[in-house]
Amino acid sequence: MQYFRYKNENAITCILCRHYCTLKENSHGICGINFNENQTLVNKTYNHPSAVHIDPIEKKPLYHFLPASSSLSLGTVGCNFRCPFCQNYSISQTSVIDENVVYTPQDIVSLALQNNCKSISYTYNEPTIWYPYAKDIGMLAKEHGLKNVFVSNGYESPETIEDMNSWVDAINVDLKSFSKEYYKKKLKADLDGILDSLELFAKSDIWLEITTLLIPGDNDSDEEIRAMAEFVSQKLGLNIPWHFSAFHPDYKMNNTPATSLELLDRAKSIAQEYGIKYIYLGNVNVDTNTYCNKCGSTLIQRDYFNTKVLSIKDNECTKCQNKIDGVFE
Numbered sequence: 001m002q003y004f005r006y007k008n009e010n011a012i013t014c015i016l017c018r019h020y021c022t023l024k025e026n027s028h029g030i031c032g033i034n035f036n037e038n039q040t041l042v043n044k045t046y047n048h049p050s051a052v053h054i055d056p057i058e059k060k061p062l063y064h065f066l067p068a069s070s071s072l073s074l075g076t077v078g079c080n081f082r083c084p085f086c087q088n089y090s091i092s093q094t095s096v097i098d099e100n101v102v103y104t105p106q107d108i109v110s111l112a113l114q115n116n117c118k119s120i121s122y123t124y125n126e127p128t129i130w131y132p133y134a135k136d137i138g139m140l141a142k143e144h145g146l147k148n149v150f151v152s153n154g155y156e157s158p159e160t161i162e163d164m165n166s167w168v169d170a171i172n173v174d175l176k177s178f179s180k181e182y183y184k185k186k187l188k189a190d191l192d193g194i195l196d197s198l199e200l201f202a203k204s205d206i207w208l209e210i211t212t213l214l215i216p217g218d219n220d221s222d223e224e225i226r227a228m229a230e231f232v233s234q235k236l237g238l239n240i241p242w243h244f245s246a247f248h249p250d251y252k253m254n255n256t257p258a259t260s261l262e263l264l265d266r267a268k269s270i271a272q273e274y275g276i277k278y279i280y281l282g283n284v285n286v287d288t289n290t291y292c293n294k295c296g297s298t299l300i301q302r303d304y305f306n307t308k309v310l311s312i313k314d315n316e317c318t319k320c321q322n323k324i325d326g327v328f329e
């Protein structure tokens with residue numbers, strides 16, 4: 001994939017995300033890290049992650065993709081969104097790159113292999129904006145039998161999504177609201193673009209899970225949760241795990257209260273009414289096990305990030321042979 005198009009003699013168009021920024025010579029786009037140098041797209045964070053950790057895959061969150069495995073996780077700086085509640089704003093809302101930190105794609109893959117990781121996760125900030133670096137790591141990872149995971153706001157361009165099909169195995173996409181105005185004014189993005197991406201991912205071979213951070217007063221009305229549930233159930237399918245996660249005061253929203261358990265439970269009940277099979281609550285201390293929706297057996301037991309797969313074999317419940325959706329070993 002060519003990551004940009006020529007616009008005219010002095011400008012190129014970055015096609016990594018749906019902003020399609022025009023980059024004049026020596027200028028960068030909204031994310032602050034893709035730059036036009038001599039009419040070529042230069043990704044300034046290439047080889048320079050801001051964070052590299054080994055995480056449980058459940059932390060992404062992905063609950064139906066290689067449960068109980070470790071994922072070498074990395075992020076860079078910058079973002080194509082401006083969420084006022086960002087929990088990683090110190091890296092996402094800066095474009096200051098520490099060039100003394102150098103991890104080549106080979107370094108990242110070696111680290112993953114040395115630490116018995118099953119996958120590499122492109123996470124912490126929006127990976128779409130550093131797609132050239134992520135893909136080079138990912139292609140090498142694939143050669144070594146590792147899987148590739150995106151944690152994303154869903155603003156990939158259709159061109160990028162098509163390219164992801166060749167190397168990305170799983171993705172968790174945030175559905176942050178169902179209000180066009182909220183996406184536009186607060187997050188600086190377009191809801192229709194996110195919904196289109198979600199449909200493209202749902203139709204692809206990439207395993208999809210969704211996360212909605214429920215923020216009191218912002219996206220917590222029954223009406224809005226119902227609108228999201230209707231979209232998820234009708235356009236994406238009933239088998240896509242949906243994580244409702246609790247907000248904690250942060251960044252520019254320090255005066256907004258944390259999400260109550262009552263609100264999370266209400267969202268879960270609404271999603272269940274629409275027939276969505278796998279609904280999980282996050283950032284709170286509640287039962288996060290996966291149960292067979294036919295016989296009720298505990299399939300995957302989770303105690304914080306200590307996970308045990310108890311009764312799944314060949315994507316079936318070992319007790320009643322009910323089909324379980326996901327990617328399991």
Ligand code: SF4
Nearest residue numbers: 014017020021029031
């Ligand atoms: S990744 Fe998105 S925000 Fe960044 S320059 Fe490209 S189109 Fe613009």
